Amino acid sequence: MLNQINQRSLFVFILYFTLKTLDRLSEITPPFIHFSQDKNAMPTHYDAPGQRRISRRWLFLLAALLSLYSASTFAVTGEIDLTTSAIGFFAVGIFVLAYALVMAEEKIHMRKSKPVLVAAGIIWSLIGWVYVQNGMSETSEYAFRMTLLEFTELMLFLLVAMTYINAMEERRVFDALRSWMLRKGFNYRTLFWLTGGLAFMLSPIADNLTTALLMCAVITKVAEGDKRFINLACINIVVAANAGGAFSPFGDITTLMVWQAGIIQFQEFFTLFLPSLVNFLIPAVVMSLFIKDQKPASVYEDVQLKRGARRIIGLFLLTILTAVICHTFLHLPPVLGMMTGLGYLQFFGFYLRKSLPRSLERKRERYSRCGDNKKLEQLGSVVPFDVFNRVARAEWDTLLFFYGVVMCVGGLGFMGYLGLLSEALYTNWDATWANIVLGVVSAVVDNIPVMFAVLTMQPEMSHGHWLLITLTAGVGGSLLSIGSAAGVAVMGQARGSYTFMGHLRWAPVIMLGYIASILVHLWLNAESFAVY
Numbered sequence: 001m002l003n004q005i006n007q008r009s010l011f012v013f014i015l016y017f018t019l020k021t022l023d024r025l026s027e028i029t030p031p032f033i034h035f036s037q038d039k040n041a042m043p044t045h046y047d048a049p050g051q052r053r054i055s056r057r058w059l060f061l062l063a064a065l066l067s068l069y070s071a072s073t074f075a076v077t078g079e080i081d082l083t084t085s086a087i088g089f090f091a092v093g094i095f096v097l098a099y100a101l102v103m104a105e106e107k108i109h110m111r112k113s114k115p116v117l118v119a120a121g122i123i124w125s126l127i128g129w130v131y132v133q134n135g136m137s138e139t140s141e142y143a144f145r146m147t148l149l150e151f152t153e154l155m156l157f158l159l160v161a162m163t164y165i166n167a168m169e170e171r172r173v174f175d176a177l178r179s180w181m182l183r184k185g186f187n188y189r190t191l192f193w194l195t196g197g198l199a200f201m202l203s204p205i206a207d208n209l210t211t212a213l214l215m216c217a218v219i220t221k222v223a224e225g226d227k228r229f230i231n232l233a234c235i236n237i238v239v240a241a242n243a244g245g246a247f248s249p250f251g252d253i254t255t256l257m258v259w260q261a262g263i264i265q266f267q268e269f270f271t272l273f274l275p276s277l278v279n280f281l282i283p284a285v286v287m288s289l290f291i292k293d294q295k296p297a298s299v300y301e302d303v304q305l306k307r308g309a310r311r312i313i314g315l316f317l318l319t320i321l322t323a324v325i326c327h328t329f330l331h332l333p334p335v336l337g338m339m340t341g342l343g344y345l346q347f348f349g350f351y352l353r354k355s356l357p358r359s360l361e362r363k364r365e366r367y368s369r370c371g372d373n374k375k376l377e378q379l380g381s382v383v384p385f386d387v388f389n390r391v392a393r394a395e396w397d398t399l400l401f402f403y404g405v406v407m408c409v410g411g412l413g414f415m416g417y418l419g420l421l422s423e424a425l426y427t428n429w430d431a432t433w434a435n436i437v438l439g440v441v442s443a444v445v446d447n448i449p450v451m452f453a454v455l456t457m458q459p460e461m462s463h464g465h466w467l468l469i470t471l472t473a474g475v476g477g478s479l480l481s482i483g484s485a486a487g488v489a490v491m492g493q494a495r496g497s498y499t500f501m502g503h504l505r506w507a508p509v510i511m512l513g514y515i516a517s518i519l520v521h522l523w524l525n526a527e528s529f530a531v532y
Contacts, residue, residue: 079139080130080136081415081416082127083415083416083417083420087130087415088415088416088417091122091126091411091412092412092417094119094122094123095408095412097115098116098118098119098408099115101114101115102401111397111401113397113400113404115404116401116403116405116408117400117403117404119404119408120407120408123407123408123411124144124407124411127140127144127411127414128140128141128144140414143410144410147406147411151403151406151407153333155402155403156335156339157323157334157335157338158399158402159399160338160339160341160342161338163345164315164316164341164345167312167345168309168312170306171305171306172305172306172309173309173312173313174217174218174221175221175303176303176304176305176309177217177221179302181218182222182296186222187293187294188223188226188229188291188292188293188294188296189291189293191222191223191233191296192229192232192233192284192288192291193284193288195215195218195219195233195236195237196233196236196237196239196240196280196284197240198211198215199211199212199215199236199237199240199241199244200241200243200244200277200280201244202214202244203241203242203244203248203251204245204247204248204251205248205251208245208485208486209241209485209486209489211241211244211245211486212237212241212486212487212490213486213489213490215241216234216237216490216493216494216498219233219234219237219494220493220494222296223296224296226296227496229291229292230494230497230498231494231498231502231503232287232291232506234490234494234497234498234503235287235481235498235503235506235510236284237486237490238481238484238490238503239280239284239475239478239510239513240280240284242475242478242484242487243276243277243279243280243475243478243513243517244276244280245474246275246276246279246470246471246474246475247269247270247271247273247276249266251474252447252474253447253451254447254451254470254473255470255474257455258451258455258466258470261455263466264463264466264467268467269470271467271524271525272471275471275517275518275520275524276471276474276517278513278516278517278520279478279514282509282512282513282516283509283510283512283513286509286512287509307352308348308352311348312345312348315344315345315348316341318341318344319337319338319341319342319344320337321337322337322338322340323335323336323337323338324337325337425437425438426454431462431465432468435468435469435472436468438450438454438469438472438476439469439471439472439473439475439476440472440479440514441476442472442473442476442477442483443478443479443480443483443484444482444483447473447476447484450473451473460532461532462528462529462530462531462532463528463531463532464521464522464526464527464529464530467521467528468521468522471517471518471521472514472518475513475514475517476514478510478514479511479514480504480507481498481503481504482500
């Protein structure tokens with residue numbers, strides 16, 4: 001039995017270092033960015049000549065996981081242990097290969113959804129073949145359907161969120177925010193601290209991904225064209241958002257999982273506030289020293305919100321509230337509330353279209369009396385609001401990418417790999433070091449399966465150790481740009497400015513914050529390590 005555990009441990013560490021090596025190799029992949037001659041156009045990537053990929057804002061991308069992603073996706077474990085079989089090793093190899101292709105996206109110019117879609121199909125085909133051979137096809141079919149159901153709810157949730165964000169963008173909400181910052185005359189250093197501080201304070205409420213994308217949208221607008229500052233500001237935002245989300249049940253999916261498991265009570269999360277604050281401040285202070293004390297070169301623009309912009313923001317907040325009520329009080333999937341919220345937007349879009357002629361006539365009369373010819377000309381370019389145009393502009397490559405990731409991880413979990421890393425660490429290592437290492441691992445492997453594996457094993461740990469794994473799993477993802485949902489989404493939003501390599505250069509500074517936050521927790525919450 002001991003030899004079997006050691007073999008599994010060796011395999012896990014080989015897999016870990018393989019993934020780490022692939023990350024290192026990705027450093028030599030220069031971005032292939034095409035810039036349109038239109039200075040306002042977003043940079044685009046190509047899969048093939050003539051094939052354009054539109055990069056869209058991902059606001060609230062994966063924030064839906066806070067309410068939607070239940071543990072059942074990873075809880076489905078097969079009756080046949082495939083972790084030491086040739087089939088299992090082959091499946092892991094397929095996943096590593098797909099991961100490598102995703103990492104090389106900017107070099108090979110292939111969208112990231114393609115390799116994980118194929119990998120998911122191969123992994124589940126292997127599972128299906130094994131279970132058919134053993135006369136247990138119903139078991140694998142049930143596991144697949146459960147995993148697919150989780151993704152379907154996730155996709156619909158995200159689709160509604162993306163639709164609302166695209167609607168707010170079309171109504172010029174983000175342009176107005178950029179204009180406000182320019183009017184205030186903030187310099188780069190003030191913008192750096194303002195966006196980072198807001199990310200840290202808002203992420204415990206709005207979750208880390210939502211906050212990171214909102215602040216990134218502001219930075220890319222205000223400092224448009226200044227790639228060096230955008231890269232530093234985005235790193236700061238990602239670190240701040242992940243740190244802020246670590247001391248709240250609503251800040252990250254991992255904290256929500258721990259809270260729902262009843263291991264840590266709601267108020268106990270706030271004991272992680274100071275460690276999280278240290279995790280944010282140390283790299284922020286160092287990076288701020290490398291920011292020039294100058295103002296953005298952007299030209300001031302008087303931005304007027306389009307008709308209905310504020311009401312769409314209100315409807316979005318009402319949609320989130322509806323989803324929370326469905327989940328908390330009615331014990332129904334939150335996607336029900338989100339889809340109901342899509343109905344809110346559709347009704348409001350219908351109202352905007354029907355009332356558009358009257359609105360234009362009133363404005364035309366008002367501008368004619370004032371003699372404002374410029375605004376009269378702008379009225380001629382008004383396009384009616386269309387909800388389905390907003391749906392069509394969702395980031396479908398991202399949705400398909402996360403389908404592949406969810407199905408791959410679900411398949412490997414069904415084979416028995418999700419508990420393997422936790423078993424190896426907690427069997428042979430001290431709980432403190434195990435939790436610290438798992439935080440680093442979560443920068444390579446998604447922190448959701450890592451945390452679920454720990455919760456599934458229920459190792460004998462003190463209360464302080466449970467707080468420690470909550471902290472490290474939350475902030476460890478900041479070590480790499482791909483280590484958290486916030487980092488991945490910001491890379492898509494600030495494509496070409498915030499990159500994997502750009503983030504990696506500051507990894508040692510971020511690691512200092514990671515280590516310091518752990519030391520602060522060990523000192524500040526020392527008494528909790530005696531509580532079991």
